[in-house]
Amino acid sequence: xxxxxxxxxxxxxxxxxxxxxxxxxxxxxxxxxxxxxxxxxxxxxxxxxxxxxxxxxxxxxxxxxxxxxxxxxxxxxxxxxxxxxxxxxxxxxxxxxxxxxxxxxxxxxxxxxxxxxxxxxxxxxxxxxxxxxxxxxxxxxxxxxxxxxxxxxxxxxxxxxxxxxxxxxxxxxxxxxxxxxxxxxxxxxxxxxxxxxxxxxxxxxxxxxxxxxxxxxxxxxxxxxxxxxxxxxxxxxxxxxxxxxxxxxxxxxxxxxxxxxxxxxxxxxxxxxxxxxxxxxxxxxxxxxxxxxxxxxxxxxxxxxxxxxxxxxxxxxxxxxxxxxxxxxxxxxxxxxxxxxx
Ligand code: Q9C
Ligand code: ZN
Numbered sequence: 331x332x333x334x335x336x337x338x339x340x341x342x343x344x345x346x347x348x349x350x351x352x353x354x355x356x357x358x359x360x361x362x363x364x365x366x367x368x369x370x371x372x373x374x375x376x377x378x379x380x381x382x383x384x385x386x387x388x389x390x391x392x393x394x395x396x397x398x399x400x401x402x403x404x405x406x407x408x409x410x411x412x413x414x415x416x417x418x419x420x421x422x423x424x425x426x427x428x429x430x431x432x433x434x435x436x437x438x439x440x441x442x443x444x445x446x447x448x449x450x451x452x453x454x455x456x457x458x459x460x461x462x463x464x465x466x467x468x469x470x471x472x473x474x475x476x477x478x479x480x481x482x483x484x485x486x487x488x489x490x491x492x493x494x495x496x497x498x499x500x501x502x503x504x505x506x507x508x509x510x511x512x513x514x515x516x517x518x519x520x521x522x523x524x525x526x527x528x529x530x531x532x533x534x535x536x537x538x539x540x541x542x543x544x545x546x547x548x549x550x551x552x553x554x555x556x557x558x559x560x561x562x563x564x565x566x567x568x569x570x571x572x573x574x575x576x577x578x579x580x581x582x583x584x585x586x587x588x589x590x591x592x593x594x595x596x597x598x599x600x601x602x603x604x605x606x607x608x609x610x611x612x613x614x615x616x617x618x619x620x621x622x623x624x625x626x627x628x629x630x631x632x633x634x635x636x637x638x639x640x641x642x643x644x645x646x647x648x649x650x651x652x653x654x655x656x657x658x659x660x661x662x663x664x665x666x667x668x669x670x671x672x
Contacts, residue, residue, distance in 0.1 A: 526613020529561025636669025
């Protein structure tokens with residue numbers, strides 16, 4: 331299995347994030363990608379490829395042009411305003427405030443395009459996020475060219491980013507961009523199975539009214555954990571997409587027993603839908619030692635996940651999402667890939 335990765339993805343290097351009422355060390359950090367890359371090499375999963383630049387067009391198929399302009403131009407405007415540190419929004423357009431045109435001031439624009447205050451925007455976020463999207467696109471191209479599977483070692487992650495907002499350490503929705511690109515290349519049906527601990531609100535919202543991209547999510551119950559405002563069991567799609575979104579919110583403390591049951595149900599839906607390509611939004615923050623999550627999967631469980639996904643027999647694109655127990659991230663991530671290949 332080919333892995334795609336670019337050193338440009340390391341340029342987004344936040345120092346601190348806002349968490350639990352204080353500034354704490356950022357957890358979505360460059361070493362995450364390096365440790366996964368090193369383990370891919372050590373266990374001989376396959377060759378490493380550098381992403382090719384797909385330009386702006388495939389990004390605009392998922393994100394709005396004004397949002398992309400905001401991300402691209404942000405750091406120039408931020409420093410122009412005299413700011414030097416990583417950026418956080420402080421006013422968000424919540425209920426009863428007006429959905430005005432994007433504010434002229436940089437702090438207003440930040441709030442307009444963010445949905446949480448926990449995601450630092452940095453000097454090199456755009457550079458890293460576009461490299462991450464190109465990584466997913468390049469891996470998708472390998473599938474188009476006949477590979478059975480590919481691994482997009484994406485960082486920063488993507489599944490919390492929607493058409494016009496960022497959050498949850500995500501800026502460009504790598505999995506959604508790859509899914510849409512595959513559709514545009516003629517792949518008729520794509521399914522996205524999101525197994526990150528957190529609900530993939532961005533991915534769900536992007537495809538919510540469509541039947542050509544099925545979106546399945548297994549995650550912590552949003553009544554109990556982030557992102558709180560999407561990912562409940564009754565969200566099953568709308569309009570033409572009715573019945574093409576499914577959610578399995580699971581209680582805090584879920585271990586393999588509870589997890590495997592949800593995975594089995596998700597696989598049943600995939601069997602019925604029978605996608606031409608399966609995209610796996612691969613978060614490893616379901617791990618028992620993850621510092622920000624509360625599931626209890628162990629490292630061997632990731633071998634089982636990989637093996638179960640392989641049994642679906644579909645061309646499969648793995649796209650890295652979260653996972654913050656950095657020391658075990660390489661092991662757990664490559665366990666999925668190895669379980670798939672075995
Ligand atoms: N006290 C992904 O896994 N909330 N994003 C952290 C920590 C944000 C996770 C709060 C979690 C976002 C891609
Ligand atoms: Zn996550």
